[in-house]
Amino acid sequence: MRLPNYIQDLTTWRSEFKFSTTVEIRFSETDMFGHMNNVSPFIYFEEARIKFFDQLNLFGHLAEAQSKVPVVGDLQCDYIRQIFFGDQISIYVKAAEVGNSSIDIHYMAINQNNELCLTGRGTVVQINPKTGKSVPFDDHQRKQLNSLRESVNK
Incomplete structure (x- = not known):
């Protein structure tokens, strides 16, 4: 299997994931052959990313109007x-x-047979929604993000 350029060593890369959520592939997300539509992983990535951010309390309540928001x-x-x-x-x-x-976010999808199915990555930028300009992470956010790095390096 040829790896994407953001994965240097698959074993190490896989071992660094600590957060996951489960998705069951719905009929509406498939084609007439029962094969998952190629846009569906982006929806799954979004769902997992939001749950990940919520667990960290990284951006507060995303549904509320704020002075800084994450955008892809x-x-x-x-x-x-x-x-x-x-x-x-x-x-x-x-x-x-x-x-x-x-934040450079990485994604990995593993099926019910423990087989690697998808990998992904993307950049999320914190911006001011009124100006569209990037906004640096505050101390709380840095602490949350650093706690992630420390748990991976243990």
Whole structure:
């Protein structure tokens, strides 16, 4: 299997994930052959990313109007193994790199047979919604993000 360029060593990369959520592939997310639609992983990544941020209390309540919000700067998905209607996948999320106002997020999907199906990555940038300009992470956010790095390095 050829790995995407953001994965140097698959074993190490996989071991660094600590957060996951489960998704069951719905009929509406498949084509006439029962094969998952190619846009569905981006929806799964979003769901997992929001739960990940909520667990960390990184951005407060995202539904409330705020002076700083996370937006996706880029997002990619690499399809490793086919996924079908009725499959159950675990979507893993980790903060691979933290910048001043952005986070490089990595994703991994494992099916019910413990097989790697999807990998992905994307940049999330914290911005001021009124100005559209990036906003640096505050002390609380840095503490939450640093606690992630420490738990991975243990």
